[in-house]
Amino acid sequence: xxxxxxxxxxxxxxxxxxxxxxxxxxxxxxxxxxxxxxxxxxxxxxxxxxxxxxxxxxxxxxxxxxxxxxxxxxxxxxxxxxxxxxxxxxxxxxxxxxxxxxxxxxxxxxxxxxxxxxxxxxxxxxxxxxxxxxxxxxxxxxxxxxxxxxxxxxxxxxxxxxxxxxxxxxxxxxxxxxxxxxxxxxxxxxxxxxxxxxxxxxxxxxxxxxxxxxxxxxxxxxxxxxxxxxxxxxxxxxxxxxxxxxxxxxxxxxxxxxxxxxx
Amino acid sequence: xxxxxxxxxxxxxxxxxxxxxxxxxxxxxxxxxxxxxxxxxxxxxxxxxxxxxxxxxxxxxxxxxxxxxxxxxxxxxxxxxxxxxxxxxxxxxxxxxxxxxxxxxxxxxxxxxxxxxxxxxxxxxxxxxxxxxxxxxxxxxxxxxxxxxxxxxxxxxxxxxxxxxxxxxxxxxxxxxxxxxxxxxxxxxxxxxxxxxxxxxxxxxxxxxxxxxxxxxxxxxxxxxxxxxxxxxxxxxxxxxxxxxxxxxxxxxxxxxxxxxxxxxxxxxxxxxxxxxxxxxxxxxxxxxxxxxxxxxxxxxxxxxxxxxxxxxxxxxxxxxxxxxxxxxxxxxxxxxxxxxxxxxxxxxxxxxxxxxxxxxxxxxxxxxxxxxxxxxxxxxxxxxxxxxxxx
Numbered sequence: 001x002x003x004x005x006x007x008x009x010x011x012x013x014x015x016x017x018x019x020x021x022x023x024x025x026x027x028x029x030x031x032x033x034x035x036x037x038x039x040x041x042x043x044x045x046x047x048x049x050x051x052x053x054x055x056x057x058x059x060x061x062x063x064x065x066x067x068x069x070x071x072x073x074x075x076x077x078x079x080x081x082x083x084x085x086x087x088x089x090x091x092x093x094x095x096x097x098x099x100x101x102x103x104x105x106x107x108x109x110x111x112x113x114x115x116x117x118x119x120x121x122x123x124x125x126x127x128x129x130x131x132x133x134x135x136x137x138x139x140x141x142x143x144x145x146x147x148x149x150x151x152x153x154x155x156x157x158x159x160x161x162x163x164x165x166x167x168x169x170x171x172x173x174x175x176x177x178x179x180x181x182x183x184x185x186x187x188x189x190x191x192x193x194x195x196x197x198x199x200x201x202x203x204x205x206x207x208x209x210x211x212x213x214x215x216x217x218x219x220x221x222x223x224x225x226x227x228x229x230x231x232x233x234x235x236x237x238x239x240x241x242x243x244x245x246x247x248x249x250x251x252x253x254x255x256x257x258x259x260x261x262x263x
Numbered sequence: 264x265x266x267x268x269x270x271x272x273x274x275x276x277x278x279x280x281x282x283x284x285x286x287x288x289x290x291x292x293x294x295x296x297x298x299x300x301x302x303x304x305x306x307x308x309x310x311x312x313x314x315x316x317x318x319x320x321x322x323x324x325x326x327x328x329x330x331x332x333x334x335x336x337x338x339x340x341x342x343x344x345x346x347x348x349x350x351x352x353x354x355x356x357x358x359x360x361x362x363x364x365x366x367x368x369x370x371x372x373x374x375x376x377x378x379x380x381x382x383x384x385x386x387x388x389x390x391x392x393x394x395x396x397x398x399x400x401x402x403x404x405x406x407x408x409x410x411x412x413x414x415x416x417x418x419x420x421x422x423x424x425x426x427x428x429x430x431x432x433x434x435x436x437x438x439x440x441x442x443x444x445x446x447x448x449x450x451x452x453x454x455x456x457x458x459x460x461x462x463x464x465x466x467x468x469x470x471x472x473x474x475x476x477x478x479x480x481x482x483x484x485x486x487x488x489x490x491x492x493x494x495x496x497x498x499x500x501x502x503x504x505x506x507x508x509x510x511x512x513x514x515x516x517x518x519x520x521x522x523x524x525x526x527x528x529x530x531x532x533x534x535x536x537x538x539x540x541x542x543x544x545x546x547x548x549x550x551x552x553x554x555x556x557x558x559x560x561x562x563x564x565x566x567x568x569x570x571x572x573x574x575x576x577x578x579x580x581x582x583x584x585x586x587x588x589x590x591x592x593x594x595x596x597x598x599x600x601x602x603x604x605x606x607x608x609x610x611x612x613x614x615x616x617x618x619x620x621x622x623x624x625x626x627x628x629x630x631x632x633x634x635x636x637x638x639x640x641x642x643x644x645x646x647x648x649x650x651x652x653x654x655x
Binding site: 014033035069070073074077188189190191192193194195198 | 267269285290293319322323338342346
């Protein structure tokens with residue numbers, strides 16, 4: 001099975017204190033530590049496992065610049081067979097549909113049976129997977145937390161729904177799935193893997209390689225534009241208890257009793 | 264109190280590293296953070312080496328990571344150094360285990376071993392399926408290994424080994440020991456031997472009551488008429504320079520490892536000082552004397568990073584000399600030990616509890632200062648190089 005996994009390099013929220021830029025329409029990006037978007041890493045692990053069990057090949061792709069190549073190498077060191085970087089000045093400023101348009105061109109250029117994305121980018125809005133499926137006219141399932149390969153070009157998939165229930169579905173290949181964290185335990189990147197992929201060339205495709213109209217992507221094609229970025233004003237939800245430690249504990253117990261948290 | 268460790272980088276040190284180097288560091292950090300940090304204090308308290316990590320570390324390619332071929336990762340020296348830094352941020356004992364397996368056992372097999380020996384041992388050692396220990400130091404031969412008493416005698420198709428080795432990391436858990444001995448039939452030339460630890464006459468006894476490296480196994484070895492086939496000789500070994508070249512590999516890793524221990528102490532001290540309030544309800548980080556200590560620590564860590572990196576870059580182009588490695592080991596372990604002591608001071612009474620990692624690092628670093636060439640021996644190696652006079 002040929003599997004394509006769409007990954008993204010995002011600011012690592014566990015390593016950074018995110019602050020607004022002075023212009024106020026973005027976060028301060030100098031000195032940020034980046035890493036692979038966590039849900040995407042689960043998607044790659046799932047793809048590697050499917051390929052190991054059912055046979056096949058895993059390709060990781062990202063839309064970005066040279067700097068984004070590091071997440072492709074990371075995922076290749078983890079076990080993906082190859083990486084593709086989609087990079088072009090015309091891609092800058094793409095909205096969700098723009099990214100999906102670029103990815104669609106790659107999917108049509110290759111022959112992928114299964115396309116995986118993470119459930120959402122940590123700095124995004126969970127748009128690309130669904131839009132990509134629609135543009136390709138492929139079936140789509142979101143929030144997938146288990147996959148079994150069935151005979152006859154089908155997958156059995158599970159999705160967690162409210163209340164902890166599980167919904168099981170069958171889906172025809174080719175399809176697009178967005179993968180939920182927790183579907184597996186992503187492996188560590190091994191030292192041997194890092195060395196093995198260090199010298200592997202990662203092909204880069206731009207608008208002309210992909211046959212993408214520059215006017216349909218990037219800032220030119222974006223119909224969703226970010227206008228503002230701000231920290232909400234602190235609300236009045238918090239109550240600071242005053243007094244000695246013992247007094248604070250007593251007050252806390254009373255409060256918890258009053259709210260039904262303690263019997 | 265503990266916040267996630269984010270690394271210590273005051274001068275954009277990361278910009279001096281390439282993508283692969285950062286990837287090695289970050290992934291080792293993640294592994295250590297998730298697998299060693301949660302258990303290390305209890306291991307230290309119990310005097311237990313976390314054997315459960317042997318196999319996972321092998322699968323990740325930590326052992327012999329700097330060697331090429333035979334299932335080894337083939338990392339650059341800088342990558343290898345960054346890996347040991349992260350291991351030792353976890354614990355010096357666990358880093359010691361990896362250093363011994365890699366620099367002191369796999370390296371000599373790779374450098375002095377026959378092709379058959381390399382094929383037989385290196386791939387399994389890289390996976391942690393065969394563990395090694397390194398027998399050079401003796402009860403009466405520490406800084407002066409040429410005074411060793413262990414002897415090998417050729418007898419027909421065998422060598423017969425007799426002697427005692429002391430302070431041997433992993434001694435009682437090892438499957439093979441690289442034993443250095445003077446060969447009686449060869450003018451007492453020092454040579455290396457692979458000795459399977461289940462041979463009759465080979466005994467390992469653990470050192471108990473250690474205040475340091477409690478999460479690592481330290482043993483003494485006794486060899487009484489241990490007979491090994493002639494094929495167990497490391498054919499390329501000859502003279503004291505053979506074991507010393509192994510030590511040079513391991514010392515290089517220690518120079519980086521010590522930075523990791525110092526980072527752990529600095530990170531803990533900084534966080535503690537920002538939470539701990541004394542005098543007018545102010546964090547102690549706002550006190551001038553505390554700031555002075557923290558500034559000393561970050562300055563020394565930064566200098567140590569640059570020193571280790573430059574020695575690593577030299578090593579990668581084949582230009583690192585023993586005295587370069589000596590300076591890095593000597594300086595970085597000293598600075599790490601001083602950081603640990605200052606950190607303990609910043610934490611006050613809390614600094615002596617194993618709720619915080621500082622005292623454990625401090626105790627560990629006392630060993631690290633002494634092993635693989637004491638601080639003073641490295642002084643003399645550098646001294647000899649710059650003056651031309653050997654003062655040993």
